[in-house]
């Protein structure tokens with residue numbers, strides 16, 4: 001309301017009016033946000049802010065935050081996630097967490113968070129209380145399957161159950177009830193997030209088949225076990241979410257058997273870079289033809305650019321949100337997410353999952 005753009009029709013005299021020193025605060029959105037938040041801490045002209053309705057301990061190292069966002073929140077599709085920003089030792093930090101409940105009529109959300117021993121945001125989240133107000137982002141992510149067209153297999157481990165729970169609730173709530181098998185692994189029965197909630201769901205949806213595996217007792221789930229538990233798994237649309245090692249095993253098996261098209265994955269962690277000691281270094285040129293930064297093979301372009309003082313637009317850092325998408329004008333990259341090589345010409349790439357295999361020309365977002 002109080003912002004203006006010099007490209008608009010606003011006259012120079014009006015612009016000059018707002019430059020009068022004592023009127024400048026009226027043109028300051030952040031100042032207005034601070035004023036609004038004196039009246040109600042969830043009000044903001046720019047941010048999605050949410051009141052904490054309750055904090056529920058799901059197991060020893062996981063909590064759920066029940067949140068009521070302000071009107072700036074645009075909604076979500078089950079399977080998506082959003083960022084949560086909290087002060088950690090005086091510094092604002094953001095991390096992404098899955099929405100673990102289907103969209104609710106009252107607009108409330110549930111974020112379920114694994115508390116990591118080295119995770120400052122997850123630890124701060126576990127200490128929130130009802131009535132606190134937090135900043136969240138809009139929902140992001142492509143890990144969704146709104147209307148299944150065939151049988152579905154949900155494969156989760158640990159906190160990988162969280163997006164699955166939102167999808168199951170959503171299907172059950174809409175009376176869809178597709179042919180679904182859930183295979184969930186965790187260390188012990190006591191670590192099983194949403195165990196009781198799933199049992200309640202199975203009462204309402206008896207065709208839903210749930211298999212559990214406790215790795216401390218049964219060992220890690222292997223693909224041979226999968227074939228025994230779900231003999232028709234190759235025919236099902238499969239959604240996979242869990243720790244990286246678990247996902248790599250399953251994804252490798254699907255790839256080896258030509259089933260990758262059936263598999264959709266959600267990675268919780270940013271892509272880790274593995275750079276061989278002898279990995280070659282390549283130059284990355286901007287659209288102006290000037291060298292902008294260098295990156296070694298194995299290092300993703302987002303991280304390389306940041307290490308050299310650039311700040312490309314980004315969100316999830318794991319190949320999902322597409323915020324880091326950038327036009328490549330020339331050169332070849334390896335996509336670490338899909339394990340594919342690009343062409344050497346003009347095309348769009350994602351900086352956070354692309355590593356160079358030649359010098360590159362990019363049209364970087366400033």
Ligand code: FES
Pocket residue numbers: 313314315316317318319320321322323324325350351352353
């Ligand atoms: S930062 Fe989200 S896809 Fe790259």
